[in-house]
Amino acid sequence: xxxxxxxxxxxxxxxWIIRLGDLLLINLYxxxxxxxxxxxxxxxxxxxxxxxxQLILVINLxxxxxxxxxxxxxxxxxxxxxxxxxxxxxxITLYTIILTVGMALLNRVEIKWWVWLVIYFSIxxxxxxxxxxxxxxxxxxxRSGRNFKRVILIGKGLNGQKLYDEISAIEYGYRIxxxxxxxxxxxxxxxDYLGAIxxxxxxxxxxxxxxxxxxxxxxxxxxxxxxxNFAEKQMIRFYLVPEFYKYIKRGLVLKVLHTIPIVxxxxxxxxxxxNRIIKRGFDIIFSAIVLITIFxxxxxxxxxxxxxxxxxxxxxx
Numbered sequence: 001x002x003x004x005x006x007x008x009x010x011x012x013x014x015x016w017i018i019r020l021g022d023l024l025l026i027n028l029y030x031x032x033x034x035x036x037x038x039x040x041x042x043x044x045x046x047x048x049x050x051x052x053x054q055l056i057l058v059i060n061l062x063x064x065x066x067x068x069x070x071x072x073x074x075x076x077x078x079x080x081x082x083x084x085x086x087x088x089x090x091x092i093t094l095y096t097i098i099l100t101v102g103m104a105l106l107n108r109v110e111i112k113w114w115v116w117l118v119i120y121f122s123i124x125x126x127x128x129x130x131x132x133x134x135x136x137x138x139x140x141x142x143r144s145g146r147n148f149k150r151v152i153l154i155g156k157g158l159n160g161q162k163l164y165d166e167i168s169a170i171e172y173g174y175r176i177x178x179x180x181x182x183x184x185x186x187x188x189x190x191x192d193y194l195g196a197i198x199x200x201x202x203x204x205x206x207x208x209x210x211x212x213x214x215x216x217x218x219x220x221x222x223x224x225x226x227x228x229n230f231a232e233k234q235m236i237r238f239y240l241v242p243e244f245y246k247y248i249k250r251g252l253v254l255k256v257l258h259t260i261p262i263v264x265x266x267x268x269x270x271x272x273x274x275n276r277i278i279k280r281g282f283d284i285i286f287s288a289i290v291l292i293t294i295f296x297x298x299x300x301x302x303x304x305x306x307x308x309x310x311x312x313x314x315x316x317x
Contacts, residue, residue: 021134096123
């Protein structure tokens, strides 16, 4: 139990820590906001105990509903800051929309429009800061040699070497044990060469391998299928590195046409229903805010200038 626990580094608890941290942050934020404002979520009086209970319930239920649509994964081995930023903003935007709907369904609770602006921007900043901080701490934790995955590579061609260079950084939480290749003459002098592909199974069973990355070309189908079946039986994650990686250097989209996998060369966010709902909700909320705040001032100013410089109505049809 000792070596395994050290290798895993309590990885099964990391996602729970993130979720609990999210809930703690959100609840403390609204409690602090309510204490500071006093009549934050009321018309003129403080909330009753029933209204307060309903408010807490809606705040937390909105989080879980949003979580089912937008998964902000910062515990994966490779996650970059721009993805954390985009996913966090997407999460908070949808969370604000769902929370707004939940508040409207309560009937007895209403929030002033300017408070919604404060809530959206401040909670976005806090949420992004918390996730970025946790990601930095997690990388340091992995850099210390904990919470890593044992990885082996099959094949040491151009793809295998590039893959090795990409994931060998220890802060990503991978520990490359070595690679297997049938080309003994070329690779026998390499320090991390573990032997022929026929030795993969025995090595995996004795060294608690977590993931296998296969860079073999498509003409070695029999070996690939054999390794794939072995990995499935032993509950080892198996990944294929496609040969077209050599000439396509961009993010790809994997889809399935019935039983045939197909690869697209661009990601279209609005193809997802959740993203379309978020965009439509943002358009409505942002447009309403502009119409309430900026548009009246702009209309009066431009209208006066138009009247002073020309005849006729301000708006033409």
